[in-house]
Amino acid sequence: MAVTRRLVLGASGALAAPGLLRAQGGAPIRIGEINSYTAQPAFTVPYRNAMQLAVEGVNARGGVLGRPLELITRDDAGRPQDAVRLAGELVNDQKVDVLAGAYLSNVGLALGEYAAQNKRLYVGGEPLTDAMVWEKGNRYTFRLRPSTYMQASILAEEAAKLPAKRWVTVAPNYEFGQSGVKWFRQLLAARRPDVQFVGEQWPALGRVDAGATVQALEAMRPEGIFNVLFGTDLTNFVRQGNTRGLFERRSVASLLTGEPEYLDPLGDEAPEGWIVTGYPGEMIDTPAHKAFASAYRGKFNAKPMCGSLVGYALINSIAAGIAKAGSVEVERMVEGFRGVRFDTPAGPAEYRAIDQQGTLGVYVGRTALRNNAGVMTDWRYIDGKDLLPSDEVVRGLRPASAS
Template identity: 65%
Template sequence: MNRRQLLPLFGAALCAAACAATVVALPSAARAQGAGASGAQGAAAHPVRVGEINSYTGLPAFTIPYRQGWQLAVEEVNAGGGLLGGRRLEVVSRDDAGKPDDAVRVAQELLSSEKVDLLAGTYFSHIGLAVADFAARNKVPFVAAEPLTDAITWSKGNRYTFRLRPSTYMQAAMLVEEAAKLPAKRWATVAPNYEYGQSAVGWFRQLLKEKRPDVEFVAEQWPAQGKLEAGPTVQALAAANPEAIFNVTFGADLAKFVREGEGRGLFRNRKVVSLLTGEPEYLEPMKDEAPEGWIVTGYPVEQIDTPAHKAFRDAYQARFKDLPKLGSVVGYATMKAIAAAVEKAGSTDPEKLVEALAGLTIDSPFGRVVFRASDHQATMGAYVGTTAVKDGRGTLTGWRYADGAAYLPSDEAVKALRPAP
């Protein structure tokens, strides 16, 4: 066995300490069956290599479950015989340290030194945009797993970039459906001051005003991501006396905002509509301090009983002894989509992979997903529900699955949003 085959799956601590490459290349018993010796050696010598980039040290609550999700997908693909007649799927993973420059640097290293066939991953929107630009300049396919900015598929979209998760536009549209039903006319917003937060607030304001011309936005707060000063933020929002609040903070910022807001009575007799808050990554750490009655996008992992989701949840639990998080679904579906694209293309040629990804249909734990040819946005949806506390921890009630296909502009409308090829 060569060195690459002997590398273990690096733990989070090692990744945090060294930001080194993680290589996942699991041998397949099925690959060896029915193949001649020379054919098996050739397949083993030329795996399908994916260069994966993400903010593992910067946001482990999401990215560690995400990594476990794609690891599960890689294991399933290789146990099923690999790709293209026996080539194993291999992932070389790098940490971007939460910095666009670092992401571009490791993308170049993955391409030139590790000889990856395509790129995948990223979490933060500004990092996703940087890697998308790199992909376009170097003509290498990039499957953006998590970054939610609409620019990645619209204003700055390119031939080589595809995105899996529902965008800020899509999730804002899902939440606006519920927000428009509220009697509130005076709204305030709080969001991290970078591409994702700016995009989410912009679309929420526009879409809500289209449905409810009588609403007005009376205050906005723009804390730096990861550096929210909860006291002043809550005080400024309360001073504006809004009837409802649109929140886009997440992670540690969300927990601080919830705790300070509850303590100061900001949420008393006010509805809160909140992006991402219903995801287990962010809801569970707050335990019995989780907010109640917020309208959110999220993931009610224990309550979804569709056959596809149950099969994924059971396999994930068996492998990692834990329930999946939303990141787990994203990582799993990302690698399954890449495997499907390689099979459809019948090759790892970059241009053939791009052609295969455009219009690609996959079965995900959330159901069927299509990567639209018009803008390279996948139709994966999100769950919309209301937060509650049950048995000392946050959960979702009254939820529904919002199919992403219903919250996207038409192919014709996309022409005005996306640069000409």
């Protein structure tokens, strides 16, 4: 029964098995991963699949420090308090060496605080708020994905090229949405001082009244719309916006909308011409990504999603950090992760020593309809290091105690 329950929860002790023949130098290195599996399955299930694929790959190559990796996952249901409780269980009962994961930014911040208070290494895969590594950053917290600043930066750069001067914003009213809007406003205004922000909408996460939101935005007579909604909120917003003509003759810049997790459910209702960050999937033809996509499809009989890219890169980054540290002792791992370089399907990346932010890059492009489905077109990949502010700016944002 214990084995069955562990498999149901996603705790993949069995994932160590493929490498045990080659990696017999000691007990498994245990990664305790916490995520919103029931609350956000469109992203987190492909994410977990790819973590499993990466663990098997690492173990087949001999593990890390001659030891196999073991992945134990838990579901926080999108609640910060549950994530913190589960972190305590993983550390104290399961004796994990590394904490990882989280999807929502408020959950990531809660786990970062737990890591700081308990001096445990935590590697956030998906949470995007900049506070995680800047204002509320700490010595024990690293973050993989390109942040709201990084993604808003490229969207603001593209939006500045448009004739639109009157902008409105719509975002979920929690840490991620607030961070995204803050940076887009600041960065667009810096590039285009003639821009005005004439209104905003802040629906509750997962509870958007799309009709009322669209009506309110229409009444503001915008020329441009900056959107941070995702998941079912985005689907409802797009459908109501299409029905009411909100997007006609208006520019739209949108965080994450190019990710297939959010674009695919729209089908032939997907918007056209939006400037988006996202993931163009199997259109990426680099050797590293083609190998990853082929392995993922071969194992799961499904195309890789953005979550798949993140989960795969997360495990490989953790393996690289531990290998560089030469130990799973916490303080040595912190020093090992700082500046460590690792390969991802999108290209090489690292965890910057100055703020422990990953340099995984951003895909930016425009939405289009192809065969009655939404896709990203005219896309390009931008290395994360080229989207981050100067070290001087970062030092002013990050607490001195985080060193």
